Amino acid sequence: MTRLKRTMRVAGPIGMTVIGLTLAACQPAGQPLANEAAEAPAANATDTAANAMAIDNGAAAEDRAETKSIIRPDIEPAPTPTPTPEPIDLTIPFPAKGAKPDAAGAALLDTLLANPTYALGGPITIWGHSDSSGSDQSNLTASRKRAEAARDYLVQKGTAPERITVIAMGEATPIAPNRKRDGTDDPEGRDKNRRVEIKVDLPPSAAPAPAPVPAQATPTP
Template identity: 55%
Template sequence: MSRWAMLALMGVLAGCNAREPARDNATVENKSILAEDDGLANNSAAEAPKSILRPEVVPDEPEKPELKPVDLVVPFGAAGLKLDDGGRKLLDELLTNPTTAAGGAITISGHTDTRGNDRDNLVSSRKRAEAVRDYLLSRGVPAERMTVIAFGETRALVPNAKADGSDDPEGRAKNRRVEVQVALPASAETSTAAPDNGTAEALAADSKTQQ
């Protein structure tokens, strides 16, 4: 082989060797890019929420029951001055009423029939009302919420005698009773109260302006 041929061959070999590092560098760079892409993908998977529920969505609160004043009649027909099982059951149901639970004032009115004298009937009506009050106290109702009133025979629920003037035992039994009234709490009464004079005058002025 001539000298010039040897030199040409050595030049070709040197060129091949010079290009190899460039190819290796390109391969390393491509691998680095792929690794970076894989890292982003892994991070995205790690940061992805595990639940499709939106935490910013707050469930609606259950609607509060509408409060209304409560009127309850507790009979004392056959029990005299003491609560019987039927009366206690009625009072237990009263305690579960939303208006009672809301904390409004409780008025307890005692009543009798017309048999006996007025003074004795007044005492009996108070004892019946106090029996109801004491039972509610035993069930956790604060004493300051309750007011006891004795009416005696003055507020009969039904006539104590029949139309011909004869005695009516069933009518008298219905009059031996205690009435329990539970009022709305102060907050509920305020929200349903009529507007004051200033508000009413403002509404009237606005109505005239629109006309």
């Protein structure tokens, strides 16, 4: 009996080892052991939390990118500069023996009336011209009638008469030949010479200030 107990004490650890190896051999292939199966859910949970945090960080970054403006709120766009007004020069053609502007001339006068510089109220000068088909006196009279016709058109549209000065030039200042070099008549040249020239100057309040004259240095004696 004593020998049997001694034999069991010696064989106890060995038996436990054999039992453990037997259980491992009986475990199906690819099946994690008990400790591994316990650790796997924890690892998966950690990976899932990390992925969720990365997704949240990415979504937050996209939200910030969408709400961020490329224009700084403390910088306002520069205002568009107002163009500087300039005097107006306009030529109105007149038909042969015509003392009033035709449809084309009236359209040009309407364009003048719509010009922002015209609305400033500056002085207006109208020069009447003619070709050389008549006498000096008749051409002078014809040129005056044309200038007065342009003036009357502007006054009827609301222009103050005191703004307008009329000057008759007759045939004195042609812009094209009245005759060709062989002495024959030049109808195209005469058409260009029958005209009214209009200039609208800026009022004194809108005229640009003159540039200062640099002071001359006093010579050293």
